[in-house]
Amino acid sequence: MFKEYDPLKNKIFRVMDDSGKIINPKWIPDMKVEEIVTAYKKMLFSRVADLQIVSYQRQGRIYTYPPNYGQEAITGAAGAAIRQNDWLVPAFREIGTMMAKGVSLKEIFLYYMGYEEGSNFKNASQVLPVSVPIASQLLHAAGIGYAIKYKDEKKVVFAFVGDGGTSEGDFHEALNFAGVWKIPVIFIIQNNQYGISTPVKMQTASSSLAVKSVAYGIKGIQVDGNDFLAMYRALEEGSRLCLSGDGPVLIEAVTYRKGAHTTSDDPTKYRTKEEELLWEERDPLKRLKAYLISKDLWSEQEEEKILPQYREEVDRQFQEAESFGEYKKEDIFIHLYSEMPDDLLEQKNQYDRFLQWKESRFNNQKK
Amino acid sequence: MFKEYDPLKNKIFRVMDDSGKIINPKWIPDMKVEEIVTAYKKMLFSRVADLQIVSYQRQGRIYTYPPNYGQEAITGAAGAAIRQNDWLVPAFREIGTMMAKGVSLKEIFLYYMGYEEGSNFKNASQVLPVSVPIASQLLHAAGIGYAIKYKDEKKVVFAFVGDGGTSEGDFHEALNFAGVWKIPVIFIIQNNQYGISTPVKMQTASSSLAVKSVAYGIKGIQVDGNDFLAMYRALEEGSRLCLSGDGPVLIEAVTYRKGAHTTSDDPTKYRTKEEELLWEERDPLKRLKAYLISKDLWSEQEEEKILPQYREEVDRQFQEAESFGEYKKEDIFIHLYSEMPDDLLEQKNQYDRFLQWKESRFNNQKK
Amino acid sequence: MKIMNMVNAINDALDIKLYDDKNVIVYGEDVGVEGGVFRVTEGLQQKYGVTRVFDSPLAESGIVGTAIGMAVAGLRPVVEMQFCGFIYPAFNQIISHATRMRNRSRGKYETPIVIRMPYGGGINALEHHSESMEAIFGHIPGLKVVVPSTPHDAKGMLISAIESNDTILFMEPKRIYRAIKQEVADGKYTIPLGKANVLSQGSDVTVVAYGAMIREVQRAMVMAKEQGISVELIDLRSIYPIDRETIAKSVKKTGRIITVTEGPRSFGVGSEISQIAIEEAFLSLEAPPSRVSGFDTIVPLPRGEYHYMQDPYKILYEIERIVKY
Amino acid sequence: MKIMNMVNAINDALDIKLYDDKNVIVYGEDVGVEGGVFRVTEGLQQKYGVTRVFDSPLAESGIVGTAIGMAVAGLRPVVEMQFCGFIYPAFNQIISHATRMRNRSRGKYETPIVIRMPYGGGINALEHHSESMEAIFGHIPGLKVVVPSTPHDAKGMLISAIESNDTILFMEPKRIYRAIKQEVADGKYTIPLGKANVLSQGSDVTVVAYGAMIREVQRAMVMAKEQGISVELIDLRSIYPIDRETIAKSVKKTGRIITVTEGPRSFGVGSEISQIAIEEAFLSLEAPPSRVSGFDTIVPLPRGEYHYMQDPYKILYEIERIVKY
Ligand SMILES: Cc1ncc(C[n+]2csc(CCOP(=O)(O)OP(=O)(O)O)c2C)c(N)n1
Ligand SMILES: Cc1ncc(C[n+]2csc(CCOP(=O)(O)OP(=O)(O)O)c2C)c(N)n1
Ligand SMILES: [Mg+2]
């Protein structure tokens, strides 16, 4: 597949067309039908969550949040392809994959409500926290890949970055180290056409992002990131290559950020209605749904039935997060070092003394 | 040429073979014979200087120095191709090109004798000082390229980096910015096979360094860096492209560092005699000399005659540098800011007071 | 005169200098079409075109590194780091080149670059969006680091910065980007860099602060006054070079000095101010020069941030402690 | 017991930990085949193989960034920055990730990484090869910064560093890499990080120093003694965390304190030590805590470097000044 879709040929890998019709039967992934339905439902859940978060944000109940809206086929396919033993190194727009690895929506909420605790994934192993400094996380993925190879484990690292992230030096260093080390890492670029307001053509003059793999002597492929079946198949193939020692691989997943960059962004400043409508046609859920309906695996009725359940579930987890309770001030100090240095302990104690003073001095005033 | 030698074809651009015989007449550069002879003589001078510096260093008369030995065809060709108006952004192994731009050997000596004054090129304009932090200078080249384009000047930037330097994030960012901005910069990689002790195959898994141009949507070519005619022709072509708005370009010049990394390095630790002998065969001066002799443009006799003159000239400039005189302590303070801040002035004054005290206290002791 | 907030004032300064001098170039992530994530550069691309005000690729080392090249070639780049927490990829270019090129070339090449950067906490932002690491930059030889605390200062200081031939880190207290409005003079004026500003005269204790902390101190001063404590407030304005003279004069008068900063405590700006106070006024000191600052910890996410931030109470607490010392 | 210089002692510590623990991995530029430009890792690749001791591509962010990944996945990387002046490309990975991963994940992921780095001047090196920017690193929350001053300390401190679950910047004073030889105990021993070492008891003035400056102070002390001045010398050993207690105890006794460092003066380690002294011992102070340091300038090239460096005379000058204060 990586040969047939060598990025130098400038071909994009697709399995279905925009209407959900199979156009490339050769590469249909070998998934059980229930697996595809399950994946679709997870994508739907992720979308419901996203849309609801945006409205929570408008109500002032959560801080800045970067929606995954429109990119669910990528994160959903990665969620379906990643195994319990594999590592996930997210950027910050991968809730679908994080949830598949066992991160709860409540934890995601906690994080965006401003609690560090949201990154302490209780039921997810081998998932790194969200990485805010763009592209820096790819080097962590390469290091994990080295450790896997060194320990001779059968694991793969799924590492994410955005199109904008490909401009950072760390992108280059990570792919270069990975190429030299020949380690099992799948680098997935979510090319959603923009880095905030900056279109991808202002990030680079290369013919695609996938073609950058050539610079590192690694395999690369450009995939229709709104085509769940293609994404899954490419990731599966990438996994296989990694496990057989033929990694790393670079997957450029072409998609579109349907929502705003974050809840504090206004995309009308930098993109047109026409463009948005064009991509509306290619919506990943719409396409997979059409495919499933055509196979009689899904129906509008089922969807209508399930949506309220999802909304409720999202709301339930949101409310759980909301009732997480007071931020414990100790939490600021305890995780800096394996043992708290005296100086830090003294700062903590000073702060306690201040709080006592404040309490006694202003006890009838508000905090 | 950049099409014919597209780096994806894995062909190296050569005009002469290892014995100096023309094998690719189509691409012989359009140079006057005297120009070639002049270039050869400059390369010879650069080599004489290099060899003498190594011996000065052994005598403890100069500090660490990175010889250009074996790479003279690249820096010589760049010296011949660069115009008065063009910018030169060196790494630290380009004395040939620097001298062509008007930097004196004396200045180069001063720098490696530990005087900042050695980077204040009196008769060379548009030459940046040596850049020690690997690859960082390429971004300066890109910025200069932007300024040239912005001011609509007819200038080209010649920017150098080593093979090891291609691993740094700044290499990536510089080529990427240059590609997006479409600016007149020739990036020249002196691939001398090693970054200190690390062979280039441990720097990257890509099929060549030239092929990295693909990642930036710019033209690239791999050139035999020990073939003066090929190097000159490629640079000339690169210049032309840059001037016509079709830049930037990336030139990988394949060469070999015949000497040590610096005068404090011992290459026998990491490379074999056989390898050194192999490259001895490809020595750039030997090849160009054979070519010139075959054309009756040069002779062993002329060389024998000129060598002592060069040695003397090098020595003369070295001795001039040696008699440069005391380091002025003011020099430490004056160039930090456009105006010296009070605090810095006070530090300088404090130091003067200290020196007076020391003088009066220990005036009969040695400094 | 117009009523402006700091965002307007900075935009006005950029506008004036872009108009003034064709060599001024403004770029960075999302500063063009969008006008920056805080809208500081809004409208400038429309006015001056895409070759003078534009979006760069997402790469901070690239932004500062290319600015060095532009500056060497005669332009006057004003670049933006999107947030304080994202300047670090550019650290090498700042410390190894921007601040050294003049010295290295013995004055031949100058690097008139302004690096603008919102900094500081208190806006309920994501991780890496609330930091105040000015002390690190103060330690870099060849760099100037300045921080305005009002719209008026922001405009005048930014114009000075753009006109200076030095590399200047221009730190913008984003917490008060829109919180403070005041009359700002039309047209061009400059405020010299490196000079502190005595905002209030006082006799009991000197408080040194800058940026968003000024407002917090002023609130604390209201409470202190109720206790009969007279505070002299110095807006430092410039982290480097530091205005020793103004500090010295004030602490000689009050005998007491407190520095209020947002960043981590150890190796922070407070220590440097204290050092200056003891060097300049040891015999006048009636209490140890002290500091109110963040902890030696990472800035907590929004729910915990108020523990970390300096507020009027923390400042008052320290004022009372030092005055009673 | 063997007579060792610091290079041997560090090599020995690495050897011991590589032997001890299969999770220890040593890499960096030229550390494998060549054994590092200072030969600190000599022989280790031959002994432990290319998967455990190896040359990395030339990319500092890459080196530290991958070390974070390795550490999270259970390894204990010990990486080398070739010179102090080349750590800056890795700055973002250090300040944004290595020092934050535990905090960010609430203890779930640790980053036991040692970043070894030769630093300091006095060896007639090229530009960027002589710097001492430890103060910057001291300001980074979550990082430990340590500096040995003898072969014995180097070995014991490095073993402690490798065994620690924190990220540690291990700064090696390259000027005394081979200049000091002493008996070093065989086999494994540790020296706790974060504790200073009182090298000489004295009564007139406390001098705090570390790394290569210790030797300079000791030379100054010989001259001071001739003047009848008794110096208490503290080897700080750890820049962060700082051993406040040892400093406090000493300055309470002597009433005077001087910090000797190589880096730029402003925002340097000296200011922080002074701040600690005034916080802990204000009422015992008989002179202002002061500092002997580099200027706020770039380290000059070799011909001018001696102006910048601290030598016994500069230290003696300050000792006399402070004692007479
Ligand atoms: C090093 C760094 N610089 C700048 C930012 C601010 N920033 C946050 S998201 C973003 C755009 C990212 O674009 P892209 O990589 O395409 O990811 P997307 O947001 O589209 O998923 C920027 C510039 C950052 N987080 N990190
Ligand atoms: C950022 C940085 N890291 C490390 C070094 C130390 N160093 C000096 S030269 C060198 C190798 C450079 O290799 P290459 O780019 O191939 O250039 P060459 O020396 O072969 O000309 C290294 C690692 C440096 N100068 N800068
Ligand atoms: Mg994007």
Ligand SMILES: [Mg+2]
């Ligand atoms: Mg090389």
